[in-house]
């Protein structure tokens with residue numbers, strides 16, 4: 001595929017997406033109260049990255065994506081896509097982003113080639129600049145170019161959605177839960193295509209329920225919870241937190257929240273009432289931790305350790321359990 005970047009960047013901003021103090025309040029309607037879906041968030045997506053946007057259901061991910069794509073009107077704050085402000089340069093901003101939606105909403109009566117031509121028309125791509133067959137080939141759909149969409153398998157439909165999002169050659173591609181309900185083989189295939197697009201210069205923003213997937217693919221991860229960014233770090237840094245181990249200490253007396261607060265230690269109380277201590281084995285030794293626990297007046301009965309993973313970080317930051325990939 002050709003290198004993306006249809007519109008020239010208006011500024012020399014190094015970010016593919018830059019969001020500052022972005023707020024969205026959905027007005028009350030149909031008896032539902034008003035909802036503040038985004039509470040003034042800041043996010044910078046570096047150009048050329050594969051950026052993971054994670055968060056529990058209802059965190060505000062789709063709201064953010066829809067604001068960037070020009071489908072939802074923000075309440076306040078600023079957002080730029082590829083250097084184009086969504087208020088000052090809405091057309092260029094929209095032309096700079098392609099969104100692969102969550103739902104498999106494909107018109108069953110169009111062939112993939114027709115669907116791409118139609119989409120290109122919607123984006124005002126001149127006929128001589130259209131790359132319908134090139135995109136279908138890249139998505140492994142060349143031999144289905146003239147088949148009715150209703151005859152396509154689920155995986156093929158998913159790839160057709162990616163193809164549709166690419167017709168205007170946007171430098172930024174957003175994939176909203178692209179592998180939800182997709183089997184492992186198709187998921188792998190889809191990621192191969194995404195990696196290929198990335199290698200050709202497209203910045204990828206991905207929301208996924210599968211933390212392992214985000215961990216493997218993304219170089220930076222933002223975690224959104226209840227309309228706020230609770231973490232935005234290079235994946236390796238986030239995984240640095242993940243390498244934390246957990247020391248579970250059973251004590252003679254019940255652990256109360258007041259007693260669990262031990263200076264210099266990250267502590268929590270487990271559901272069974274034990275004292276859990278998160279520690280990085282590179283930075284802290286178990287013996288030192290145990291000394292501190294004893295010095296705080298605990299009488300230790302039993303000790304065990306647990307490995308943490310991204311799941312734990314997510315749980316720690318959002319209080320929500322996530323689906324693990326198969």
Ligand SMILES: Nc1ncnc2c1ncn2[C@@H]1O[C@H](COP(=O)(O)OP(=O)(O)OP(=O)(O)O)[C@@H](O)[C@H]1O
Pocket residue numbers: 026027035036037055056057058059060061062063064
């Ligand atoms: N059109 C709307 N009107 C009112 N409230 C809305 C609307 N769209 C979303 N919301 C609410 O805003 C909050 C954020 O929703 P959003 O769809 O952005 O979350 P999400 O992180 O994409 O969730 P999911 O992972 O389930 O797709 C939710 O509480 C949701 O109910």
